[in-house]
Every structure is written in C-alpha cells, then in structure tokens.
Amino acid sequence: MRGFYPTYRGTINGASIILDISKNEAKKLVQALEKEGFLERDLETETRCRNEIWAKDGVWKNTINGNALAQAPAKTISRRKAEEIVQEFLKRVKTVNENGPYLYCVKRAAIFGSFLGDSPVLGDVDIAVEVTRKPYPDEEYEIKAAERRRGRRFSNLVEEIAWPQIEVEKFLRSRQRISLHYYDELENFQKQPDFKYKILEIPLNGPEKYETLQ
Helix, strand or coil: CCCCCCCCCCCHHHHHHHHCCCHHHHHHHHHHHHHCCCEEECHHHHHHCCCCHHHCCCCEEECHHHHHHHHCCCCCEEHHHHHHHHHHHHHHHHHHHCCCCCCEEEEEEEEEHHHHCCCCEECCEEEEEEEEECCCCHHHHHHHHHHHHCCCCCCCHHHHHHHHHHHHHHHHHCCCCEEEEEHHHHHHHCCCCCCCEEECCCCCCCHHHHHHHC
16 A cells, blocks of 8 residues: 555544544444435445445535534634644654654645634634655565554554554644644635635655655
8 A cells, every 4th residue: 555545534434533433433423414414425436436445335525514514613722822733733744754653754734724814713723734655665564564553453444454644644633623634625625715725834854755655
C-alpha cells in the first residue's frame, strides 16, 4: 500500500475508526443519520468501488442538511485559543515529519473556515491535510508497519491495514478542537461562494525529503 489512503471515508468502517466506537455502534449511528435525512447512499462510489473490501457494507455521503449539521459549531473558542491550537498542530506536523517512528508524513496543509475571518470567537479549526507514505522500500515498510500494529486491537481489517496512516491522523487531531479534512476536499469547497483558504507552512525536516515517493 502506497500513498494516500482515504478509502474508509463515508463507510461504517470509517465511522468506527474516526469516532473510536465499535462497528455495530457505527452502523446504528449511520442508519440513524440516514433516517433523519443527514446522510444518503453514495451509489456512484459504491458502483465504482464495488470490488473494494472497504466498500462492501456501503458508502454514504452528506445530504444538504448533513453539510449544514457538520458546519454547525458546538462550543465556541476564542481566537487566541484557536491560534494556539494551530501552533500546536504545526508542532505535531514537525514531529510526524521527522525521522521518527511514524510511517506517514504531512506533505501539505491548509487552513480555512472561520479562522480566516474576523470573529473573536470560533468553532472548530478547519484544517485540510495531505499525508503520504514515507519512501521506505516495500519490505522495510511492511516490517515497520507490523511493529506499529503489534499489541493493538483493531475493529476491522480496514483499520488494521490503514493503521500507519490512521495513527498519524489521530495524532494530528490530538483531541483538540480541530476538524481535520483531506486536502482533495478543498476542490469541492472552492465551489462555495467566497470560499478561501491559506496554505500552512510545513515545518522543516518535512516532506521535501519524501518527494521521490510521488
């Protein structure tokens, strides 16, 4: 497995992984959100990816009401707190990108949403990232990936296979008020009126060392 691994998005497996709940709980949650009109089946993706193991239980996408719900802020935070969260996020990016135990690195990141406005209070900080596998030879990567998985219990095969990437994404969030998005989502967001984003400067010792992977 090389490069970006976003395939658990929109699936029951994905909900289980991201929310850290059992697959059965995730299934009930997805069914409830579909019944309430916040999710709908993504038939196009299901047809295109019908032979993929991660899509065998179905793929969902947000409805218009689902997007509105996703964008609705919960508790607010101050702009100063949001700025601290961004700085801490960049420190974690540096940790991930250094020659440490992580097998994926952050290639690029951008911030968008209310952080780029003038309001003194904000909801979650919206950050889009692109992560990519560090250029270990395949055999070495599999050995290191096995080490990263050792001693852990996984809810499903998708989580086990994708763990080296998932653990990076979990670390980047680090239970902070961050709404983490995939970088390719920016293309769809740009269709919205007045949408803007700002490229974040990735700390040194980062992805420039891994360009050979692309």
